[in-house]
Amino acid sequence: MQITLTNTGKRFNREWIFRHFDHQFLAGKKYAITGSNGSGKSTLLQVIAGAITHNEGTVVMAFNGKALPDENCYRYLSVAAPYLELIEEMTANEFLSFHGQFKPLAISKEEILTTISLEKAANKQIRYYSSGMKQRLKLAQAFFCTSPVILLDEPTTNLDGEGIALYRKLIADHCQNKLVIISSNDQQEYDFCEAVIEIGKYK
DSSP, rough: OOEEEEEEEETTEEEEEEEEEEEEEEETTEEEOOTTTSSSHHHHHOOOOOOSOOOOEEEEETTTEEEOOOGGGGGGGGEETSSSOOOOOOOOTHHHHHHTTTTTTOHHHHHHHHHHTTTGGGBBBBBGGGGHHHHHHHHHHHHHHHSEEEESSSTTTTOHHHHHHHHHHHHHHHHHTTEEEOOSGGGGTTTTEEEEGGGGGGG
């Protein structure tokens, strides 16, 4: 899996969030996008994901050396971010079953919920979860599907020390061959990354 951005830029109205961004993201590698609050790191992650369109340059995703059509790229991506909501009327079991219809799960729902310590709340509606429990479930749907690319925005949001340890274990145990890109200004979320990209350099 490979994602290549060439001279890529994004603006809102007349303000450029970033410009002339060139980078190649490769399978099996972990990358961090860092910067101060409001610097544009989340915007760059959303451009990479195809969630928002860029205004200049190109974003090309390739699998086995072949460029993928834009409309198919979502099949290869998993995303966890504070601004992406869970379906709170569902239980965790129902949510994972629903999610699995779009992106196959790598292991069973039961194994997933046990791994993230939510097995006792498997049949409780998500709206009754704490913020930390919801974040664990967001991470689970990203880490445990078969997509070769994982995009994470502030992945330890609302997690306590035990949750942060879980996040780091998920990275260590389930991302050996995946392309991982993390948007964060918290070093404990990305200190294992091979490359760190400072978004402020692309203003």
